[in-house]
Amino acid sequence: NAGVMQNPRHLVRRRGQEARLRCSPMKGHSHVYWYRQLPEEGLKFMVYLQKENIIDESGMPKERFSAEFPKEGPSILRIQQVVRGDSAAYFCASSPPTSGLAYEQYFGPGTRLTVT
């Protein structure tokens, strides 16, 4: 049973470019979460999605950031017009459906975004 998959593992973008980060949840999981982690810090929640629905995006900046989890295919975190401050590790986690309440979250290996 494959775990949560994220790609690319490393992404370098120049200021002003777009970054697209992909996440494939574990098989059977229908909940996806995105987190950001700066060096030497904990994880900060960004967004919680279910298939075709954004459940909670309270942790995501209002501008330049967007996320989707389509009916088919991976979840995508998109950052437009990247700035140096966007450099961080971005982690995706998934959890199984549990009466609409998600408990255990299983993490992917992360995408390390560097903005030059």
Add this chain to the structure above:
Amino acid sequence: GENVEQHPSTLSVQEGDSAVIKCTYSDSASNYFPWYKQELGKGPQLIIDIRSNVGEKKDQRIAVTLNKTAKHFSLHITETQPEDSAVYFCAARDSNYQLIWGAGTKLIIKP
């Protein structure tokens, strides 16, 4: 909203000794408390969790205790080994089903 504090930020123990990491939370409605281990360059790995209807849970050398009255929970690792060296994070699931994370504890196992 929920706030999670974690101590210590760095813990150095001799191989074979025990390690204890403590977390406190603020939202009495929080009902799920996982612990994650993160090795350098990798994603967090769930190592143990506890729900609010249980006071203690064990899995081999790892145990977690929860005191709902005092709103704190702790991770205990016994007979520490070099491969236990990592950063450990506690988290609390708040009433909006978000995981609120502690700042992490860097555990160093001295040979």
